Amino acid sequence: MANNVHGHGSSSASLNAPVLAPGHDFETITEAVAQIPLAKRTPIGWVLGFMGAFGLFMMLQAALGKLVMTGVGIWGNNVPVGWAFDIINFVWWIGIGHAGTLISAILLLFKQQWRMSISRFAEAMTIFAVACAAIFPLFHTGRPWLAAYWLFPYPNTMGLWPQFRSPLIWDVFAVTTYATVSIVFWYVGMVPDMATMRDRAVSMTKKRVYGVLSLGWRGSARHWHRYEVASLILAGLSTPLVLSVHTVVSFDFAVSVLPGWHATIFPPYFVAGAIYAGFAMVLTLAIPLRVAYKLEDFITMRHIDNMAKVMLATGMMVAYGYAMEAFYGWYSSNPYEQFMIWNRMTGPYAWSYWMLIAINAGMIQFLWFQKVRANLKLLFVMSLFVSVGMWLERFVILVTTLHRDFVPGSWGMYYPTQWDFMTFVGTIGLFLTLFFLFMRFVPMISMFEVRTLLPQAKVKSEHGHGN
Amino acid sequence: MTTDTYHSPESVSGLQKLGIAAVVVGLVLTGVGYSMTGLDRFYQAYLVAWTFWLGVALGSMALLMVQHLSGGAWGVVLRRPLEAAASTLPVMAVLFIPIYLGMHDLYHWSHEGAAEADAIIAAKAPYLNTPFFLGRTVFYFAAWILISQTLLKWSKQQDETGDPGLADKMAYLSGGGLVVYTLTVTFAVTDWLMSVNPHWFSTMWGPLFMAGQGLAAFALGISVLVMLSKTAPMSHVLTSHHFHDLGKFLFAFLMLWTYLMFSQYLIVYSANLQEEAPHYIDRNNGGYEYVTYALMALHFAVPYALLLSRDVKRGIGSLRVIAVWLLVMRVVDYYWQVAPEFHKTLSASVIDVALPIALGGVFLTLYAMRLKSHPLLPLNDAGLEKALTHHVH
Numbered sequence: 001m002a003n004n005v006h007g008h009g010s011s012s013a014s015l016n017a018p019v020l021a022p023g024h025d026f027e028t029i030t031e032a033v034a035q036i037p038l039a040k041r042t043p044i045g046w047v048l049g050f051m052g053a054f055g056l057f058m059m060l061q062a063a064l065g066k067l068v069m070t071g072v073g074i075w076g077n078n079v080p081v082g083w084a085f086d087i088i089n090f091v092w093w094i095g096i097g098h099a100g101t102l103i104s105a106i107l108l109l110f111k112q113q114w115r116m117s118i119s120r121f122a123e124a125m126t127i128f129a130v131a132c133a134a135i136f137p138l139f140h141t142g143r144p145w146l147a148a149y150w151l152f153p154y155p156n157t158m159g160l161w162p163q164f165r166s167p168l169i170w171d172v173f174a175v176t177t178y179a180t181v182s183i184v185f186w187y188v189g190m191v192p193d194m195a196t197m198r199d200r201a202v203s204m205t206k207k208r209v210y211g212v213l214s215l216g217w218r219g220s221a222r223h224w225h226r227y228e229v230a231s232l233i234l235a236g237l238s239t240p241l242v243l244s245v246h247t248v249v250s251f252d253f254a255v256s257v258l259p260g261w262h263a264t265i266f267p268p269y270f271v272a273g274a275i276y277a278g279f280a281m282v283l284t285l286a287i288p289l290r291v292a293y294k295l296e297d298f299i300t301m302r303h304i305d306n307m308a309k310v311m312l313a314t315g316m317m318v319a320y321g322y323a324m325e326a327f328y329g330w331y332s333s334n335p336y337e338q339f340m341i342w343n344r345m346t347g348p349y350a351w352s353y354w355m356l357i358a359i360n361a362g363m364i365q366f367l368w369f370q371k372v373r374a375n376l377k378l379l380f381v382m383s384l385f386v387s388v389g390m391w392l393e394r395f396v397i398l399v400t401t402l403h404r405d406f407v408p409g410s411w412g413m414y415y416p417t418q419w420d421f422m423t424f425v426g427t428i429g430l431f432l433t434l435f436f437l438f439m440r441f442v443p444m445i446s447m448f449e450v451r452t453l454l455p456q457a458k459v460k461s462e463h464g465h466g467n
Numbered sequence: 468m469t470t471d472t473y474h475s476p477e478s479v480s481g482l483q484k485l486g487i488a489a490v491v492v493g494l495v496l497t498g499v500g501y502s503m504t505g506l507d508r509f510y511q512a513y514l515v516a517w518t519f520w521l522g523v524a525l526g527s528m529a530l531l532m533v534q535h536l537s538g539g540a541w542g543v544v545l546r547r548p549l550e551a552a553a554s555t556l557p558v559m560a561v562l563f564i565p566i567y568l569g570m571h572d573l574y575h576w577s578h579e580g581a582a583e584a585d586a587i588i589a590a591k592a593p594y595l596n597t598p599f600f601l602g603r604t605v606f607y608f609a610a611w612i613l614i615s616q617t618l619l620k621w622s623k624q625q626d627e628t629g630d631p632g633l634a635d636k637m638a639y640l641s642g643g644g645l646v647v648y649t650l651t652v653t654f655a656v657t658d659w660l661m662s663v664n665p666h667w668f669s670t671m672w673g674p675l676f677m678a679g680q681g682l683a684a685f686a687l688g689i690s691v692l693v694m695l696s697k698t699a700p701m702s703h704v705l706t707s708h709h710f711h712d713l714g715k716f717l718f719a720f721l722m723l724w725t726y727l728m729f730s731q732y733l734i735v736y737s738a739n740l741q742e743e744a745p746h747y748i749d750r751n752n753g754g755y756e757y758v759t760y761a762l763m764a765l766h767f768a769v770p771y772a773l774l775l776s777r778d779v780k781r782g783i784g785s786l787r788v789i790a791v792w793l794l795v796m797r798v799v800d801y802y803w804q805v806a807p808e809f810h811k812t813l814s815a816s817v818i819d820v821a822l823p824i825a826l827g828g829v830f831l832t833l834y835a836m837r838l839k840s841h842p843l844l845p846l847n848d849a850g851l852e853k854a855l856t857h858h859v860h
Contacts, residue, residue: 247730256737262740264669267726
């Protein structure tokens, strides 16, 4: 299993592509990756991209400023749809983060070598996505400086605020654990590369900054030993988090009694959807990134192909979830369940349901074809569509259930306001801003891990192979 | 090394004899049990036994398709045991006949007049009616037998000709086959197991049983590989590295099953709705609560704690004990899913043990026959060399 580098009995080109293009040695790998943050001149493309992202981020600040000064009334949520963009966007961002954890933790435990060159920026994506997600539960309280009072799981001696039977409180536990472990894992994984940066930096300031960040790493055998143990433990800790975080997010809906929310399949269906959305985002980032920074030798067609396959597999699971919701919605013989499915398919929000089906159950079927998986432009567009599809999924779950509940007299419609859109698009700005900073200042690819893919490294590893 | 033909050792014939003995013992016990408790308990116990062993075959077929897609050393060494299990499917189809004969005892909705007396059954009648039920069963088996027999045929051709194109063909069929497997098994367990209580429904039902099938398939595969690892030729092939990997998969499926079981429980418990809650009320009363506790402790906690250890996964004997144990617990799980729908108080009888033994005997006999007649490793698999040197990497 470990050395399944050359694909398994298939003649297709992408499958046989290596995880590292031939012709490299230790120096060329390090140079290719380390020169990006160390370069004196900031590429003009980066500056333009950053300005755009930062502009959107400023818009987020404005939207949140307005929210804090005015109150949550500026959003479109109102009876009967009391929960809308805030939780849709929260779930969307949290889901996107999952691919990073899966790549860095589960694929590490399964000794999949193709994870090495994509793990660093996928983990960065996770952390930035969690940061964007956290904004929504925090600000939907309207008074975020009081949020700790309602959300933070402090000792509840007064029996007053935190409702420990509510999955929203479990969310706080789950997401803070997730953010903490992800940041630690990401940072620990970066320490050896930070030392490389320190050693290669020319300017004193850079030497100092990378020197502090590398925590005195000298690359001794003892350091490496500790490093290996630490990363294995962190991978072990992260693995249940891949499942638990989105499971708890699904409980936000599933433990209720509302048709369309209360479905036992929600936990695995949400987890699959999260990984699906996450891999789509990794592809969205990786495809332009490898071209812009000439990293095609490290993020090869093999990576692209594997990620597209994961996207197909998890997308099929999500589509299975839709099929089950529809079938058991009918099979339940519960008139409210049946109405919910019918309303989704034919009600005022039917457009969102059918767009979602067209993307997440229809479009992804093209990924069965190797030619599609090898077409980068097409794959890039498809990955953007998947992000749209997964956003729509949460929109459908939220709005179609809430806007028509058990009593027709209380039915209504939901219309998001400009502030809803500004906040949502603003978090995309925050995400991209952080990602641009990451690209400029941190080695995007784990240099020391990719170096172990070289044949020169294999000879040594025969003796010291820890398992 | 690859010129070896990997003929099966004597122990496989032993497995076949064990299977035949189990048939005999199982049938005798079934006779005893039948005379004690009659036809009604027979069908209920038969449903448990048949869905369990069919689940082993189907789980093996699914894992076979997964390994055709993923490759990896675990798949190469496990492929022949998985194929042997999948080869039992035609006979498993024939063994549906008693379910057909017992439909009246098993499925309340099949009674004449049931729909008039119960609005929920009436609403489900377009799906839950005898002709459609039987038609679906025929369709499920046609699909499963077609997929499994084609894969077995190509695998045999691969041994004989070494045609490299066959691996691609098997991979393509497996991709589509897994989609077919997922959908058919979901509806099959809805038909055969969920509809014993026509009021109960859960969207988790399909994934729950698929996880159980995967767990059982790994458990059986590991048990048989441990047996094969004792003598030549496989004693030269299988190392603790293989078992470590397989042990991890067993562990992963054990956790998956537990995760799905717990999620379903928590969601139903929290909502406390009248259509769903009775499912657990029945299983937490009348003595079934002890079965519930037993499942929590012995199907999850104990094997979980043991499988955490690297030494247990690499210790070949200890892994086999856990694998066989989990197979037994899978039967208990099926019993727990089925029995409370028929008897509100726990009253297990001889026949509940006899039929899993008898059908297990049929399964094992066919399984051993298949294993005996083919090389124990896929001779021309592209990953064979790597799998044989798994410890070196």
